[in-house]
Amino acid sequence: MDDKWLTRVCRSIEPLREEAMAAARERLDSLTKPPGSLGALERLAERLSGIAGAMPPPLGKKVVVVMAGDHGVCEEGVSAFPQAVTEQMVLNFLRGGAAVNVFAKHAGADVVCVDMGVAATIDHPGLVASKIAPGTANMTKGPAMTREQALSALSAGVELVGRLAGDGVRLIAVGEMGIGNSTAAAAVTSALLGVPPEASVGRGTGVDDAGLARKRDAVARALAANGLAAGAGASGPEGALETLAKVGGFELAGIAGVCLGAGVYRVPVVVDGYISTAAALVASRLSPHVASYLIASHRSEEPGHGVVLDALGLEPMLELGMRLGEGTGAALSLRIVEAAVDVLGSMATFASAGVSGKLE
Numbered sequence: 001m002d003d004k005w006l007t008r009v010c011r012s013i014e015p016l017r018e019e020a021m022a023a024a025r026e027r028l029d030s031l032t033k034p035p036g037s038l039g040a041l042e043r044l045a046e047r048l049s050g051i052a053g054a055m056p057p058p059l060g061k062k063v064v065v066v067m068a069g070d071h072g073v074c075e076e077g078v079s080a081f082p083q084a085v086t087e088q089m090v091l092n093f094l095r096g097g098a099a100v101n102v103f104a105k106h107a108g109a110d111v112v113c114v115d116m117g118v119a120a121t122i123d124h125p126g127l128v129a130s131k132i133a134p135g136t137a138n139m140t141k142g143p144a145m146t147r148e149q150a151l152s153a154l155s156a157g158v159e160l161v162g163r164l165a166g167d168g169v170r171l172i173a174v175g176e177m178g179i180g181n182s183t184a185a186a187a188v189t190s191a192l193l194g195v196p197p198e199a200s201v202g203r204g205t206g207v208d209d210a211g212l213a214r215k216r217d218a219v220a221r222a223l224a225a226n227g228l229a230a231g232a233g234a235s236g237p238e239g240a241l242e243t244l245a246k247v248g249g250f251e252l253a254g255i256a257g258v259c260l261g262a263g264v265y266r267v268p269v270v271v272d273g274y275i276s277t278a279a280a281l282v283a284s285r286l287s288p289h290v291a292s293y294l295i296a297s298h299r300s301e302e303p304g305h306g307v308v309l310d311a312l313g314l315e316p317m318l319e320l321g322m323r324l325g326e327g328t329g330a331a332l333s334l335r336i337v338e339a340a341v342d343v344l345g346s347m348a349t350f351a352s353a354g355v356s357g358k359l360e
């Protein structure tokens, strides 16, 4: 994997198809409802048509992709839980016992769990093995990963979407698991958006006030150690790749790859909470049209999530006070996305139902 591969992938991502979006707009205005009365669902139906280049867009198989990885920055005491929980939760996903399994089942979606860099050897036939390395290095002391590792992880994400699309998957929810990764997400957010750690760092799994102070300090030190001082606002595709490698994580890079894959294979990707959305921000900096292929599921309790959603121009559908990750918010949103598509295909028009249109 090299930079040329990434440039080629990023350049291949086209804008949404205008013609299908115009057809969706026309259709939405002909349906038996006051124009615009389905709010965000109408904007979503329009965008989904533009992504697929078809009106109505096809409904098909859906999956929840959960990318897992470990973080060297855990040495700095930044999480309320031990690193071993990453591996333990991966096993829980594979056995079907986690919240994401419950929500995916409600949505009629399969869970695809990917080992992007868990610091343990997990031998399980249901696990997608894409381990780049057993955990990142401690970003407060230097780069979390090499540029080559970041490129390999991005490539694994793009390729996964290609395989899923080839299997008939038409809608992907993406989430993550990785103790310590809310610190990585905060560092990525601060580096790319130029916001101070006070705005990007939250309590993650639930650290106390002392833990919160350690996290802020770890993010400040990671940015300094990697020449990414908050406020510098690392810019452009090169800045995004550098930021991902220096202060990101293997599962964040895999998710950024899934977001690029959304654009390459024209499959909508529903992003989950703070960590997934920070990864989506990296992807959108790598390739300018990526954000239009992404759907924001919910607004997490992590304060930095809103900052990143705003930067991406994405409007979350749910606000449930959740801060679990795993893809739980994204899984819960899949039925809403399908309902938005179904409006285009299944609602009666004013003409077909004999309902009077608006008074002029």
Ligand SMILES: O=C(O)c1ccc[n+]([C@@H]2O[C@H](COP(=O)([O-])O)[C@@H](O)[C@H]2O)c1
Pocket (backbone or CB within 6 Å): 078, 079, 080, 081, 176, 177, 178, 179, 180, 181, 182, 183, 203, 204, 205, 206, 207, 272, 273, 274, 275, 276, 300, 301, 302, 305, 322, 323, 324, 325, 326
């Ligand atoms: O999705 C979110 O917004 C979110 C917010 C806080 C925590 N998490 C989850 O908790 C883990 C990261 O928290 P931490 O405290 O270990 O950095 C990771 O496994 C995430 O899935 C997820």
Ligand SMILES: Cc1cc2nc[nH]c2cc1C
Pocket (backbone or CB within 6 Å): 081, 085, 089, 176, 177, 178, 205, 324, 325, 326
């Ligand atoms: C138990 C547990 C489950 C999780 N799922 C996502 N992040 C998590 C963190 C913990 C600690």
